[in-house]
Amino acid sequence: xxxxxxxxxxxxxxxxxxxxxxxxxxxxxxxxxxxxxxxxxxxxxxxxxxxxxxxxxxxxxxxxxxxxxxxxxxxxxxxxxxxxxxxxxxxxxxxxxxxxxxxxxxxxxxxxxxxxxxxxxxxxxxxxxxxxxxxxxxxxxxxxxxxxxxxxxxxxxxxxxxxxxxxxxxxxxxxxxxxxxxxxxxxxxxxxxxxxxxxxxxxxxxxxxxxxxxxxxxxxxxxxxxxxxxxxxxxxxxxxxxxxxxxxxxxxxxxxxxxxxxxxxxxxxxxxxxxxxxxxxxxxxxxxxxxxxxxxxxxxxxxxxxxxxxxxxxxxxxxxxxxxxxxxxxxxxxxxxxxxxxxxxxxxxx
Amino acid sequence: xxxxxxxxxxxxxxxxxxxxxxxxxxxxxxxxxxxxxxxxxxxxxxxxxxxxxxxxxxxxxxxxxxxxxxxxxxxxxxxxxxxxxxxxxxxxxxxxxxxxxxxxxxxxxxxxxxxxxxxxxxxxxxxxxxxxxxxxxxxxxxxxxxxxxxxxxxxxxxxxxxxxxxxxxxxxxxxxxxxxxxxxxxxxxxxxxxxxxxxxxxxxxxxxxxxxxxxxxxxxxxxxxxxxxxxxxxxxxxxxxxxxxxxxxxxxxxxxxxxxxxxxxxxxxxxxxxxxxxxxxxxxxxxxxxxxxxxxxxxxxxxxxxxxxxxxxxxxxxxxxxxxxxxxxxxxxxxxxxxxxxxxxxxxxx
DNA sequence: TTGTAGGCGTTATCAC
DNA sequence: GTGATAACGCCTACAA
Numbered sequence: 001x002x003x004x005x006x007x008x009x010x011x012x013x014x015x016x017x018x019x020x021x022x023x024x025x026x027x028x029x030x031x032x033x034x035x036x037x038x039x040x041x042x043x044x045x046x047x048x049x050x051x052x053x054x055x056x057x058x059x060x061x062x063x064x065x066x067x068x069x070x071x072x073x074x075x076x077x078x079x080x081x082x083x084x085x086x087x088x089x090x091x092x093x094x095x096x097x098x099x100x101x102x103x104x105x106x107x108x109x110x111x112x113x114x115x116x117x118x119x120x121x122x123x124x125x126x127x128x129x130x131x132x133x134x135x136x137x138x139x140x141x142x143x144x145x146x147x148x149x150x151x152x153x154x155x156x157x158x159x160x161x162x163x164x165x166x167x168x169x170x171x172x173x174x175x176x177x178x179x180x181x182x183x184x185x186x187x188x189x190x191x192x193x194x195x196x197x198x199x200x201x202x203x204x205x206x207x208x209x210x211x212x213x214x215x216x217x218x219x220x221x222x223x224x225x226x227x228x229x230x231x232x233x234x235x236x237x238x239x240x241x242x243x244x245x246x247x248x249x250x251x252x253x254x255x256x257x258x259x260x261x262x263x264x265x266x267x268x269x270x271x272x273x274x275x276x277x278x279x280x281x282x283x284x285x286x287x288x289x290x291x292x293x294x295x296x297x298x299x300x301x302x303x304x305x306x307x308x309x310x311x312x313x314x315x316x317x318x319x320x321x322x323x324x325x326x327x328x329x330x331x332x333x334x335x336x337x338x339x340x341x342x343x344x345x346x347x348x349x350x
Numbered sequence: 351x352x353x354x355x356x357x358x359x360x361x362x363x364x365x366x367x368x369x370x371x372x373x374x375x376x377x378x379x380x381x382x383x384x385x386x387x388x389x390x391x392x393x394x395x396x397x398x399x400x401x402x403x404x405x406x407x408x409x410x411x412x413x414x415x416x417x418x419x420x421x422x423x424x425x426x427x428x429x430x431x432x433x434x435x436x437x438x439x440x441x442x443x444x445x446x447x448x449x450x451x452x453x454x455x456x457x458x459x460x461x462x463x464x465x466x467x468x469x470x471x472x473x474x475x476x477x478x479x480x481x482x483x484x485x486x487x488x489x490x491x492x493x494x495x496x497x498x499x500x501x502x503x504x505x506x507x508x509x510x511x512x513x514x515x516x517x518x519x520x521x522x523x524x525x526x527x528x529x530x531x532x533x534x535x536x537x538x539x540x541x542x543x544x545x546x547x548x549x550x551x552x553x554x555x556x557x558x559x560x561x562x563x564x565x566x567x568x569x570x571x572x573x574x575x576x577x578x579x580x581x582x583x584x585x586x587x588x589x590x591x592x593x594x595x596x597x598x599x600x601x602x603x604x605x606x607x608x609x610x611x612x613x614x615x616x617x618x619x620x621x622x623x624x625x626x627x628x629x630x631x632x633x634x635x636x637x638x639x640x641x642x643x644x645x646x647x648x649x650x651x652x653x654x655x656x657x658x659x660x661x662x663x664x665x666x667x668x669x670x671x672x673x674x675x676x677x678x679x680x681x682x683x684x685x686x687x688x689x690x691x692x693x694x695x696x697x698x699x700x
Numbered sequence: 701t702t703g704t705a706g707g708c709g710t711t712a713t714c715a716c
Numbered sequence: 717g718t719g720a721t722a723a724c725g726c727c728t729a730c731a732a
Contacts, residue, residue: 006709017719022711032717052466053403054709057724064446064467072432075423082422085447094463096414097435097447113444116402117414227636253636260638286577286603288610288638356725367703372727382701404725407708 005046014042025050056118065309066096066114067302068124075281076298077125080147083302084123091310093120100127107133115140121309123147123302143312145305148195148298150324159308161301161325165195168294168329169202169248170209172276173217175292175331176246177210179339181274185218185244187233187254189225196250199278199294203248218244222254230257238265245273246337252277252284255291259336263288275336290334297327355396364392375400406468415659416446416464417652418474425631426648427475430497433652434473441660443470450477457483465490471659473497473652493662495655498545498648500674509658511651511675515545518644518679519552519598520559522626523567525642525681526596527560529689531624535568535594537583537604539575546600549628549644553598568594572604580607588615595623596687602627602634605641609686613638625686640684647677 011018016039023031024039031039042048056062067084069077081097088095096119101107111133114122121143126134137144138157146160176184186203189196200219207217220236222229230249234257237243249255255277259269269275269289277284277293284293304325312320361368366389373381374389381389392398406412417434419427431447438445446469451457461483464472471493476484487494488507496510526534536553539546550569557567570586572579580599584607587593599605605627609619619625619639627634627643634643654675662670 004709007711008709018709019711019713019720020718023718026711030717035717049462049465051407051468051709053407053468054724055711057401057403057407057708057726058710058712059724060711072435073425073428075425078423078428081447085422085449089448089459092459092463094446094448094467096444097431098439098444099435109439109442112399113442115399117444118401118403256636263638283633283636286606286633288613354725357727358725368726369704369728370702373702376727380701385701401725404708405727407710407725408727409708410727 004051005048006051007048009046010039010042010048013046014039061313062118062120063092064094064096064117065120065306066098066122068098068100068110068122070100070125070127072097072099076279076296079298080123080125080302080305083299083304084306085302086299087303087306091306093306093310100124101133104132107136111136111140114142121145121313123305123309125149143309145309145312147301147305150326157322159305159312159322159324161304161308161327163195163296163301164326164328165198166202166205168278168296169199169204170206171202171329171331172199172248172278172294173203173206174209175333175337176248176274176276177206177212179246179274179337181244181246182212183216183218183242183244183246185220185237185247187220187222187230187247187249187258189222189250189254191221199248199250222250225251225253227253227257227260230254230259231261232257234258234261234265237262243273246275247273248276248278250278252279252281252291252293255293255336256283256287259287259289259291269336270338276331277336280332284332285334287336289336292334292337293332295330295332297329300327354401355398356401357398359396360389360392360398363396364389411663412468412470413442414444414446414467415470415656416448416472418448418450418460418472420450420475420477422447422449425633426629426646429648430473430475430652430655433649433654434656435652436649437653437656441656443656443660450474451483454482457486461486461490464492471495471663473655473659475499493659495659495662497651497655500676507672509655509662509672509674511654511658511677513545513646513651514676514678515548516552516555518628518646519549519554520556521552521679521681522549522598522628522644523553523556524559525683525687526598526624526626527556527562529596529624529687531594531596532562533566533568533592533594533596535570535587535597537570537572537580537597537599537608539572539600539604541571549598549600572600575601575603577603577607577610580604580609581611582607584608584611584615587612588617593623596625597623598626598628600628602629602631602641602643605643605686606633606637609637609639609641619686620688626681627686630682634682635684637686639686642684642687643682645680645682647679650677 007018007021010021021039024036067081085095101110123145125147126149144158150160150162220233222233255275277291280293280295284291357368357371360371371389374386417431421427435445451460473495475497476499494508500510500512570583572583605625627641630643630645634641
């Protein structure tokens with residue numbers, strides 16, 4: 001292990017002082033061209049690399065941001081991480097990943113890790129359980145941006161990037177209503193999830209706006225966002241009187257389960273039932289009938305969060321107004337809601 | 351912004367010297383119990399956190415490892431990251447993620463990032479393109495563990511954790527042969543991928559071992575590992591004379607595409623055609639017919655890689671023998687290869 | 701068992 | 717424009 005080559009070695013090699021070498025990096029404009037070139041070639045020759053640790057020890061801002069997500073294998077979470085990583089890389093920042101702490105002990109360990117490394121800031125998708133953690137973060141002085149979650153309406157103490165799920169729900173149901181459906185089922189996920197609640201609100205808005213009674217939206221609860229739960233919902237659906245001709249599912253996996261079950265019962269998508277999923281995960285496009293799906297711009301959320309964090313941390317303390325960004329989802333239209341053919345149109349008219 | 355509370359503040363508060371405070375962390379046993387307690391309570395009171403930067407600046411080993419993968423949204427890569435993150439967290443290490451550099455400029459930036467942060471080591475899934483990068487890493491002195499890739503057979507200069515894909519291919523085809531199939535199709539991916547080549551080798555082994563001619567394995571090339579490519583393969587398959595009764599696909603997505611296409615042509619899985627996928631991604635279990643799939647233990651690869659890196663970096667330089675770990679995949683058996691019913695058994699006998 | 705002091709590599713402030 | 721020098725916060729001989 002060769003001893004690390006430092007700024008002093010470069011200085012000696014280039015026959016200048018350490019201060020000048022430092023200036024070559026930090027204020028290139030104030031050092032004479034020929035001196036600078038001498039220094040640069042010395043750096044090259046010696047293969048010198050700066051020590052980030054010494055930099056931040058000396059008080060420079062850290063170049064590391066942390067991303068906390070619930071589950072690294074969740075495709076949506078990964079789009080957040082991906083967006084963050086891309087934006088961070090472009091900004092010369094490194095990304096540390098961490099799965100959100102699930103109990104007080106983990107919270108302490110996590111907080112220790114973040115503070116000990118003097119992280120630049122944290123991007124986090126808060127869980128319902130982590131309210132105390134969310135409170136501890138600002139107390140520790142670590143800047144923090146919320147992802148996929150709008151800050152408390154009152155006075156925002158942090159920045160956030162959310163997705164407008166109300167609009168999302170509205171888009172999905174409007175699309176179905178525009179195709180002529182008059183009865184839409186909403187296959188919901190766990191009811192306590194705020195995202196789901198907002199999609200429902202949007203769905204109701206669309207129904208109301210079309211002049212239909214609220215009962216035109218029929219709800220079917222699901223305990224979880226899984227294929228199995230979707231299958232079970234699909235089975236229940238088969239026995240429903242006056243079955244809806246279109247379904248909006250709170251997640252692609254639910255839609256997938258429903259799709260399988262409908263197919264097995266001999267019903268066709270989209271001719272018998274139209275189907276809209278949510279999240280536009282790879283599942284949607286790879287389903288046996290490609291699913292129309294509400295596309296939630298996770299990558300953009302991650303990237304925007306990085307930018308907000310950068311903005312916040314490059315300003316002196318207190319001079320930053322916390323800002324809440326809301327991104328709008330789009331509907332990726334695919335075969336599962338294709339216009340119904342003549343036969344089923346006729347059927348509909350009867 | 352309150353000024354950081356340092357070791358000196360703690361020392362003052364506990365009425366000891368800074369050296370003693372440091373000892374409380376680094377060699378607790380040599381400091382008297384009552385002194386230690388006084389220090390600990392002072393730490394608690396002041397909310398002191400160590401500065402990792404100062405620690406490693408002083409020569410302590412870094413507590414950060416980097417994980418380089420091709421694509422953060424690739425489900426398999428995610429399992430690698432997940433495994434690494436879990437193991438790292440358990441070991442008190444932080445994980446930095448980075449998408450593998452795609453050109454020389456990115457390589458330089460990446461190398462700079464890693465060296466400037468004085469990373470403890472790197473876990474990497476090497477791409478075919480990154481040979482020069484792979485050479486640059488050890489030159490920079492950063493310890494490195496290869497994931498899903500065995501080191502060059504000659505003299506290994508790094509540790510590696512690979513998956514025994516030959517055995518994997520053998521397992522898959524043995525399973526099919528044991529179910530009575532006598533003609534198996536191999537839907538391969540891009541032929542240059544070494545993993546695919548090895549799975550094919552294993553498949554051929556199984557065929558030979560069963561006393562069948564090599565022609566019992568029929569190959570169908572696919573340009574990519576996507577659903578679309580799988581559909582196209584499925585269509586080609588329909589016109590093949592003497593169609594195989596079982597298929598081993600080099601990836602779940604291929605299998606999914608094949609499944610869709612077979613279904614649309616009125617063929618049933620598994621009664622008409624049995625289907626085995628690969629990677630055991632979530633796609634496999636969530637397919638309309640849950641897919642039997644070759645389960646590649648990505649999480650374990652990531653976790654093992656962390657352990658190897660830890661072992662390597664906690665030994666003095668040169669005293670470490672690079673070790674190549676090979677993990678064995680397992681077959682997750684599901685409905686797509688369920689025993690065929692009486693009817694199709696009969697059909698088979700004819 | 702505890703205290704003291706030097707140095708890790710960098711940046712910033714001052715003289716020159 | 718450039719050079720010397722004092723921090724930053726911590727660890728570890730070595731001295732007491």
